[in-house]
Amino acid sequence: MIAPMSKVQVLGPRRLLDAALAFLQQQGALDLRTPSPLAAGLPSGSLHSVPLREGEHAVEHALESGLEAASSLLAGLPAGGRAEEEPLPAPGEPEFAARLDALAAERRDLEDRIAALKEERQVVDRYGRLLVALAPLRPVLPKPGDPHTLGLVMRHDARALELLDSELRRLTDGNCSVQARPAGEDQLAVLVTVPRARANEVAALLFERGVEEIRLPARYAGQPLVDALRLLLARERDLPAQIASAEEDLGRFAARVAPSLRRAVRQARERLDRLRALATCGETRHAFVVTGWLPRAKVPALEAGLSTAFEGRVTLVAHAPTPGEEGDVPVVLQNPPAFRPFERLLALVPPPTYGSLDPTPYLAVCFPVLFGLILGDAGFGALGVVLALLWRRRGWGGAFGRDLAQIALACSVAAAVFGILFGEAFGNLGAELGMRPILMDRRRAVLSFLALAVGVGVLHVGLGTALGVVQSLRHRHLREGLERAGRLLLLCGGAAAGAALAGLLPRAALAPTLGAGGLGVLLAVAGGGPLALLDVVLSLGNVLSYARLMALGLASVLLAEVANRMATAVHPAAVGIALALLLHAVNFTLGLVSPLIASLRLHYVEFFEKFYEGGGRPYHPFALES
Amino acid sequence: MERVYIAMAAAVSIGVGALATAWVQSRIGTAGAGALSEKPELRGTVIVMLAIPETLVILGFVVAVLILTGGG
Numbered sequence: 001m002i003a004p005m006s007k008v009q010v011l012g013p014r015r016l017l018d019a020a021l022a023f024l025q026q027q028g029a030l031d032l033r034t035p036s037p038l039a040a041g042l043p044s045g046s047l048h049s050v051p052l053r054e055g056e057h058a059v060e061h062a063l064e065s066g067l068e069a070a071s072s073l074l075a076g077l078p079a080g081g082r083a084e085e086e087p088l089p090a091p092g093e094p095e096f097a098a099r100l101d102a103l104a105a106e107r108r109d110l111e112d113r114i115a116a117l118k119e120e121r122q123v124v125d126r127y128g129r130l131l132v133a134l135a136p137l138r139p140v141l142p143k144p145g146d147p148h149t150l151g152l153v154m155r156h157d158a159r160a161l162e163l164l165d166s167e168l169r170r171l172t173d174g175n176c177s178v179q180a181r182p183a184g185e186d187q188l189a190v191l192v193t194v195p196r197a198r199a200n201e202v203a204a205l206l207f208e209r210g211v212e213e214i215r216l217p218a219r220y221a222g223q224p225l226v227d228a229l230r231l232l233l234a235r236e237r238d239l240p241a242q243i244a245s246a247e248e249d250l251g252r253f254a255a256r257v258a259p260s261l262r263r264a265v266r267q268a269r270e271r272l273d274r275l276r277a278l279a280t281c282g283e284t285r286h287a288f289v290v291t292g293w294l295p296r297a298k299v300p301a302l303e304a305g306l307s308t309a310f311e312g313r314v315t316l317v318a319h320a321p322t323p324g325e326e327g328d329v330p331v332v333l334q335n336p337p338a339f340r341p342f343e344r345l346l347a348l349v350p351p352p353t354y355g356s357l358d359p360t361p362y363l364a365v366c367f368p369v370l371f372g373l374i375l376g377d378a379g380f381g382a383l384g385v386v387l388a389l390l391w392r393r394r395g396w397g398g399a400f401g402r403d404l405a406q407i408a409l410a411c412s413v414a415a416a417v418f419g420i421l422f423g424e425a426f427g428n429l430g431a432e433l434g435m436r437p438i439l440m441d442r443r444r445a446v447l448s449f450l451a452l453a454v455g456v457g458v459l460h461v462g463l464g465t466a467l468g469v470v471q472s473l474r475h476r477h478l479r480e481g482l483e484r485a486g487r488l489l490l491l492c493g494g495a496a497a498g499a500a501l502a503g504l505l506p507r508a509a510l511a512p513t514l515g516a517g518g519l520g521v522l523l524a525v526a527g528g529g530p531l532a533l534l535d536v537v538l539s540l541g542n543v544l545s546y547a548r549l550m551a552l553g554l555a556s557v558l559l560a561e562v563a564n565r566m567a568t569a570v571h572p573a574a575v576g577i578a579l580a581l582l583l584h585a586v587n588f589t590l591g592l593v594s595p596l597i598a599s600l601r602l603h604y605v606e607f608f609e610k611f612y613e614g615g616g617r618p619y620h621p622f623a624l625e626s
Numbered sequence: 627m628e629r630v631y632i633a634m635a636a637a638v639s640i641g642v643g644a645l646a647t648a649w650v651q652s653r654i655g656t657a658g659a660g661a662l663s664e665k666p667e668l669r670g671t672v673i674v675m676l677a678i679p680e681t682l683v684i685l686g687f688v689v690a691v692l693i694l695t696g697g698g
Contacts, residue, residue: 447692447695450691548680601677601678
């Protein structure tokens with residue numbers, strides 16, 4: 001049901017406005033609205049909205065920039081680490097911004113240090129491999145001359161190596177040596193020795209051909225190969241510990257500042273909310289008024305709280321919504337715990353308007369029934385129950401996940417019950433193991449199943465239309481109520497006539513039921529005019545739409561049967577069983593998605609259309625951050 | 627020969643319905659994806675819109691079943 005709401009005015013001396021707002025925010029129940037002077041019982045023009053004072057503008061600006069800085073400082077901070085929490089100045093204070101700047105610089109230094117160490121590890125890894133490969137090679141020239149050596153990195157390519165060798169021989173008249181050793185999976189470390197007099201020409205050639213020369217970083221350059229190698233190996237040994245230490249420092253930094261930063265972000269948001277809430281408050285020369293909506297059940301508690309906190313200097317006036325105010329009243333759904341998870345399904349459409357009907361209880365009963373009628377398999381149902389219980393027990397997805405698990409549990413139980421009625425468990429496997437249908441065998445009694453689906457449609461659409469009649473009468477829309485009652489009569493008459501034709505009712509009932517249907521058409525036209533005839537035809541379409549229960553159900557059971565046949569038809573048996581399990585898994589997944597979408601659609605399009613009044617205002621109480 | 631005609635009639639019944647549903651859903655899906663990128667709060671409406679043309683293939687299927695079973 002939709003909780004009854006009260007319009008509340010909190011009144012008090014102007015100097016207590018800030019404290020009153022802080023109190024209301026702490027209570028977290030009032031959905032604020034801008035007050036009107038007439039509603040506050042004051043002459044027009046005497047009540048005006050509360051402007052921000054000079055200092056408050058500065059505070060607002062400081063809070064906004066502090067919030068942005070604190071959020072960006074918090075973003076991406078690693079979890080873990082142990083350190084004593086560092087207290088921070090209050091957000092909005094000048095010291096807060098200065099402290100955040102210092103913390104941002106500290107974080108930057110730590111991250112730069114880690115980045116530099118990681119980069120060096122890459123360099124050490126790369127050059128270490130190359131130098132290890134080059135170490136056994138000796139620079140030699142075939143003919144006398146002052147040798148000059150170059151280290152190169154090349155891909156594993158024998159042709160490229162040959163080409164390099166021939167080019168160098170041409171350039172040095174054969175006085176050169178090219179020695180190569182593998183360095184890693186796809187690289188070669190190449191030691192080229194040429195006469196020093198030809199070094200520049202060789203370097204130019206290598207540059208032209210795009211051959212990469214090994215150039216050690218400054219830290220290792222200019223040293224003999226052995227020394228450079230020793231230094232690289234020493235760094236390779238030390239770097240992991242240094243990186244771990246730097247990351248620990250960052251972790252300690254996060255542990256030290258993250259809790260305070262999160263608290264500061266929350267405080268800044270709450271303070272900003274209070275400042276912005278001022279714009280919705282009204283004031284006179286000496287008094288303030290805060291207006292909003294509150295669930296009626298919470299009014300006494302708020303009244304008592306205000307009286308205690310402000311020793312009677314702040315008072316509360318509450319009254320029920322007046323006619324014409326319904327569009328402004330926020331909607332709070334209030335259902336028994338068993339139905340509450342199904343409010344999530346209502347979140348996909350605009351909330352109901354205040355004063356209209358909350359469809360959650362009907363959704364909670366009908367949705368699992370439609371789902372179960374489609375899936376209708378004891379095996380899949382039992383599997384669904386196990387998964388839903390596991391989901392609920394593990395608490396995956398928090399409160400949202402718990403609600404979905406509850407819905408899944410209800411749907412799975414319904415699927416298992418219908419599975420027993422249809423004698424199905426993993427398709428025809430249940431029948432093979434001795435299960436017998438109690439209601440009908442869906443695989444063979446296709447037309448009976450179609451009749452059952454359409455019958456369920458008649459009941460569901462009929463329930464929706466009956467709720468529509470109640471809704472119209474509650475709003476005193478008599479003509480609309482008459483039209484809906486006519487459609488309901490036509491639906492009942494048509495269904496009874498169909499049952500009489502099918503032999504479910506005595507044949508003698510045919511004439512009176514057809515008469516009732518005709519009377520229904522007349523009432524619909526009387527209430528809604530000639531266009532009501534169009535609605536009558538559309539209602540028929542709504543009912544026929546429930547044939548999807550049969551179509552999807554039949555598809556599901558036949559797919560399961562194909563999976564079972566595969567297990568016996570395919571050889572070797574292990575492959576057949578594996579394929580059958582795979583197909584059952586696909587069928588189970590489809591069995592979760594298709595009935596879900598189809599049942600939702602039947603509710604949103606066919607059922608809700610008969611009575612649901614969407615477009616309500618969501619309830620957003622002025623509250624502290626949770 | 628009569629059984630062939632019956633089977634073909636059933637195939638046409640569900641086939642044309644499926645093609646029509648596919649065509650309409652492709653149009654609604656494209657428009658829905660565009661709408662959702664602008665207004666994610668419309669997801670409920672888009673799901674409903676996308677599911678509406680399913681009726682075509684469902685009714686095609688029902689007619690096919692009636693053709694194959696002789697309606698009784």
